[in-house]
Amino acid sequence: MQRLYDMSAVPRERTTAVRRWALIALCVGCLGILGAQTADAAQPTQQSAPDGFVPMDDVPAEEQLPAAPLLAAAYIVVWVIAIGYLWTIWRRLGSVEKELADAMRRVDTDGA
């Protein structure tokens, strides 16, 4: 007599697929439980949330801005502005002097 729950009656491919899905579900479930436990551990225990940003009195050294790059930047900026401005004057002067020489030549030609 054939038993009611005889697994041999189920095709072999189907039992393999069921087992595979059961294994995947088990793994996902385990990961979920593990993740939830980790998240719980990371949560602060019953801390009151602050109303806004809380200022820090003593800033750690690694959080502070270094002074040397700012100092170097300030001196470089001063030099770049000074040299840049001097260069614009030199360029404009060259252009006006060229125009002036052309105009003088025209005056001389017209006069002659």
Next chain:
Amino acid sequence: MNKRAFPALIGLSLLFFGVAPILIVRAPYEQEMGLIQKIFYFHFASWMAMYLAILVLGISSALFLFRRKPSADRLAVAAAEAAVVFGLMGLVTGPLWAVKSWGVWWTWDARTTMAMILELILVAYLILRAYGGPGSDRLAAGLGMFAMANLPFLYVSTEIWRTIHPPTSVVPQLPVDFGLPLWWSVAGFILLCLALLTARSRLEEERATLDRLYLALEDE
């Protein structure tokens, strides 16, 4: 302006700027601000050069407005441009110092706000000269005198109003170790300002000569 004045002035200023870094490096660290305080030597000096340029601008503008001297007007244009340049140096070096000392790049307190407004007045002067059309030289002269009138208020702003900017009164009381690099840098910046004024005035004079030549050519 004398053509030989520019090389002499720029040479002298380069001499001062060549020695200034040695004096600044050897100057002691300030107790509270540390290394960043060394920006002060160029920051303060650039404002002093700007003050000088604005004084020249104001006096030249008054001479042009009341005595009708065209050479004074040309000097005023040169001084306004130099004042914008030195003001820009001050406005850039200030926030680089502030971000370390105050924790913010910019704060709208009396001194910084007045400095920004003065810079904008000078930029307005240059825009007026460039795009104002006929008669803008006299309007600009009035603006130049107005800029000069702002100087005393800017200088004493830290003494009158409550501000986080260091007061100007600390400068005369500086110990020699801090004072020597400061006044040395100020001298270098003043010489650079005079050199720039000389070069820029020459440009204006040559432009005026060119205008006269074109007018003569049109008349013929």
